[in-house]
Amino acid sequence: MLLAGGLARRMGGGDKPMRTIGGRTILERVIARLSPQCSGLILNANGDPARFAAFGLHVVADDVPGFPGPLAGILAALDWTATNRPEIEWVLSAAGDCPFLPRDLVARLHDARARENAQLAVAASGKQSHPVIGLWRVALRNELRHALVVEDLRKIDRWTARYPLATVTWPAEPLDPFFNANTVEDISEAERLAALDEAS
Template structure:
């Protein structure tokens, strides 16, 4: 990640965590990160966009570890059983990262903007936040976020108490919201075969 100043907070390293641990029920249980898009697994496009923005990368996956390992980054499973949702992947990343913050993105968002992490970090610094998440169309996009890793114990307790809503956990901490209305396409993701086909058409046209 390119540094803009020498202040301790802004120069702190960030680990990117790609969330690929879900069950993808609406995709018939297929592993979304490995679905083909323009001749490459979808996670390829996410990695390509995220890698220049962070200092380290982790892939959170609960299936097909050997296939994800081919991308050359550590693959970490959820610590908790039974697919408890994206928060479990975030927890795995927070516990594994050796940096102060992780930047999370989903594996099915191949139009990730190249300045996402820098903008999240700038908002963190301006508002002294522990968590920064993106917002578009008046709605939070909670799987695009920057999270302080020291919150891992709190998140573990939240999950093991039976809670699972991302927004609710975020709001228990110093949360800042980054409005990205002008980059709405960044949050186009793939939940159905039809959405994958639409995205394939878009990639072919570019």
């Protein structure tokens, strides 16, 4: 599941995943990275879903009002999966503005989760955790809804702290696979990194 529900305030609004790097949108790059790793992809985005029609993905909006953040997008994906793909137990979430995601992301998260008997798994690089990029158990969706709606909990790491959690770390050099384009300056840096990525 790709999270594209943010407000992109630091870029002056609009959809960050639709910005272009090296002639391709960030979203195209994310889809190309994750499609071989997943049995299907959906996109979490609010507003008119038609703007993403060219990508051919199911677009799922938050159903918790007030832009409560990425946990609402994760909940929307878990609910959609429970209804439409009930055979699936685990959902990967990834930020829609991370163009260089690891090609072994899903495999390594699953391996760590199974090895550590964890309920959740998240990615890290260097010394920084990336809780938006993780593996979520569909069976936890009602507990997540309660945390969001009843407890007004917003921070991902406060919720994940309630469960056995596996953290998988990737090297941040020469290219951080979880680099995300938050600002106009980041887009320029991403152009430079795209050349490195394609050379690797």
